[in-house]
Amino acid sequence: MSTLVINDLRVSVETDQGTKHILKGVDLTIEQGSIHAVMGPNGSGKSTLAYTIAGHPKYHVEGGSITLDGEDVLKMTVDARARAGLFLAMQYPVEIPGVTVTNFLRTAKTAIDGEAPAIRGWSKQVKESMAALRMDSVFAERNVNEGFSGGEKKRHEILQLELLKPKFAVLDETDSGLDVDALKIVSEGVNRAHQATGLGVLLITHYTRILRYIHPDFVHVFVDGRVAEEGGPELADRLENEGYDRFLAPSSVN
Amino acid sequence: MPVDSTTEHGNRVHSDGGWDAADRFVPIQTRSGRFTAVDPADFPEVTGRESIWKLTPLPLVTALINDQLDGSTYAFEATDAAGATVEWVSRDDARIGTTGKPEEKASANAWHSFEKALAIKVTSDEHVELTVSRSALGSGARAGHTIIEAKPNSVATVVLQNSGGALLSENVEIIVGDGAHLTVISMQEWDEDAVHLSSHFATVGRDARLKHIVVSLGGKVVRVNPSTHLVEQGADAELFGLYFADAGQHLEQRVYVEHVAANTRSRVNYKGALNGDGAHTVWVGDVLIGKRAAGTDTYEQNRNLVLSEGTRADSIPNLEIETGDILGAGHASATGRFDDEQLFYLQSRGISEREARRLVVLGFLSEIVQKVDAGALRDRLALAIEVELAGVAS
Numbered sequence A: 001m002s003t004l005v006i007n008d009l010r011v012s013v014e015t016d017q018g019t020k021h022i023l024k025g026v027d028l029t030i031e032q033g034s035i036h037a038v039m040g041p042n043g044s045g046k047s048t049l050a051y052t053i054a055g056h057p058k059y060h061v062e063g064g065s066i067t068l069d070g071e072d073v074l075k076m077t078v079d080a081r082a083r084a085g086l087f088l089a090m091q092y093p094v095e096i097p098g099v100t101v102t103n104f105l106r107t108a109k110t111a112i113d114g115e116a117p118a119i120r121g122w123s124k125q126v127k128e129s130m131a132a133l134r135m136d137s138v139f140a141e142r143n144v145n146e147g148f149s150g151g152e153k154k155r156h157e158i159l160q161l162e163l164l165k166p167k168f169a170v171l172d173e174t175d176s177g178l179d180v181d182a183l184k185i186v187s188e189g190v191n192r193a194h195q196a197t198g199l200g201v202l203l204i205t206h207y208t209r210i211l212r213y214i215h216p217d218f219v220h221v222f223v224d225g226r227v228a229e230e231g232g233p234e235l236a237d238r239l240e241n242e243g244y245d246r247f248l249a250p251s252s253v254n
Numbered sequence B: 001m002p003v004d005s006t007t008e009h010g011n012r013v014h015s016d017g018g019w020d021a022a023d024r025f026v027p028i029q030t031r032s033g034r035f036t037a038v039d040p041a042d043f044p045e046v047t048g049r050e051s052i053w054k055l056t057p058l059p060l061v062t063a064l065i066n067d068q069l070d071g072s073t074y075a076f077e078a079t080d081a082a083g084a085t086v087e088w089v090s091r092d093d094a095r096i097g098t099t100g101k102p103e104e105k106a107s108a109n110a111w112h113s114f115e116k117a118l119a120i121k122v123t124s125d126e127h128v129e130l131t132v133s134r135s136a137l138g139s140g141a142r143a144g145h146t147i148i149e150a151k152p153n154s155v156a157t158v159v160l161q162n163s164g165g166a167l168l169s170e171n172v173e174i175i176v177g178d179g180a181h182l183t184v185i186s187m188q189e190w191d192e193d194a195v196h197l198s199s200h201f202a203t204v205g206r207d208a209r210l211k212h213i214v215v216s217l218g219g220k221v222v223r224v225n226p227s228t229h230l231v232e233q234g235a236d237a238e239l240f241g242l243y244f245a246d247a248g249q250h251l252e253q254r255v256y257v258e259h260v261a262a263n264t265r266s267r268v269n270y271k272g273a274l275n276g277d278g279a280h281t282v283w284v285g286d287v288l289i290g291k292r293a294a295g296t297d298t299y300e301q302n303r304n305l306v307l308s309e310g311t312r313a314d315s316i317p318n319l320e321i322e323t324g325d326i327l328g329a330g331h332a333s334a335t336g337r338f339d340d341e342q343l344f345y346l347q348s349r350g351i352s353e354r355e356a357r358r359l360v361v362l363g364f365l366s367e368i369v370q371k372v373d374a375g376a377l378r379d380r381l382a383l384a385i386e387v388e389l390a391g392v393a394s
């Protein structure tokens, strides 16, 4: 049983106006197999947390730690983190011209497993996962994310989640921009991965509607670079009704 | 890819709203009005300030401009292909000079010096593929002249495969007969100290198609300048290029398309990668839409991917329009570095940085690789690019 521990994490980013401190001491522990929802207002630092876990070079860790079963994640390169079992479904996946989805998936799978997947079993898995996510098979020959609609990009992220089988996945607003059907399809994908591999999930979202399909064990309220409150699934409903007002300092409410 | 500098221009003029003559763009000297001559003595001394020379490392090519060139025949190998012939022909062959004349002194020097022209003739109306390879040109200054003639309604792919050493100035004439479909692929995989200046002149006949692909990977200085004249109605030219400049390498291509007849179409797409100190590439794309070329449809673009510090990519598109009645005309040029977000995305899927860079460059160049429809050649090209990539630091 793996555990991802984030302890007193402080992160800044360089901007034209100087150093901006975004994460101001985040504590979060995720056991494999558990589902954590993170909700919070725009600009509170949710994506920053996601990118920092994945190792995006733009974000500077000023203090604190991230460990995976005791191993120092912050010392690992971006690709080593993925190979250690961390996965980030991005809020805005980028296009990679000239690289087909098929080629990309096989290259990633080979990198994660340390050996090329057996050709026949692999193509079958890819086909099945694409079908389950209602992705037309023509996507396999298209270039990664190139010309994909917002919803297609999100399905493609979840396709990778299913195929790469990480231990922990951070889903950064995977539900944003999805229509009701797509939301259901994508949620089922996450649940399949959760059941099949005991995936631990950190689900960043603004809306409780996805929580009707993916049931969180814990809900964390993220405000101004910290976890301001934690609770069970009922906390999400309360947030939906009341908003974040009571967590915000009067000075930051306008 | 993030774009450091880009120009994107579209130009659409409809027959009902033609431009007023007074507003029309009048260049100082139209491209078709350039001085041409087959005798190098007719050209003034080259100073390096001429627009056609100013981006080329002159000291490395002066021998080809000013010295006497060895114009004798050389050893070549040609693959067997029914419906295609390769032979040396004399200087008085009627085809010589029908596609164009030298615009600069090194080209004229070659024209003046060659003893026999290598003539490749295609007659088959079923697709034939022919490869003509040269690999033993040596290091003495030489001249060459090649004719590629596609008879009316013939269909062929001709590959000019260049490797080994060279100090070569040459002219290549390409005659695409009415209704013919000709693909010419010129592969420059020279030794690293080779110097090669080549002018291609093509005429494309009625409803004929020319696909012209320039691949420059090896050589110290490689300059291939294809000029294509769409002389009859319905003529179509697709001009592609792929180049990969390493440290100290100069790869240049000046592409010229002249729309002479009405209802002609052209597409130009060159893509290059630059890696290492002193890697220099030049792309100049001139498109001229002549007075009679109503209904012209043209688009040209050049994109460069910069992989390291210390490189220089010159990219200069030009469009001259002499008639208001065109279907479409546009050009684009962009030079950019690796996109860090692309690398992050790939790495976040477990792919190493080195492999991620490889994927991004291959992806960038693949648009051109896919244009090579000779399957074996395409595979070999992909392999050659892999070899280039092995030199890219991670």
Ligand SMILES: Nc1ncnc2c1ncn2[C@@H]1O[C@H](COP(=O)(O)OP(=O)(O)OP(=O)(O)O)[C@@H](O)[C@H]1O
Pocket: A013, A014, A015, A020, A022, A040, A041, A042, A043, A044, A045, A046, A047, A048, A049, A058
């Ligand atoms: N690269 C950057 N440069 C400048 N500011 C940044 C950068 N990245 C993040 N920030 C700032 O840090 C703050 C937190 O951003 P972040 O994207 O983490 O918020 P978020 O909680 O994900 O918001 P949202 O709900 O809108 O997605 C914002 O004020 C944002 O503008």
Ligand SMILES: [Mg+2]
Pocket: A046, A047, A048, A091, A172, A173
């Ligand atoms: Mg965000």
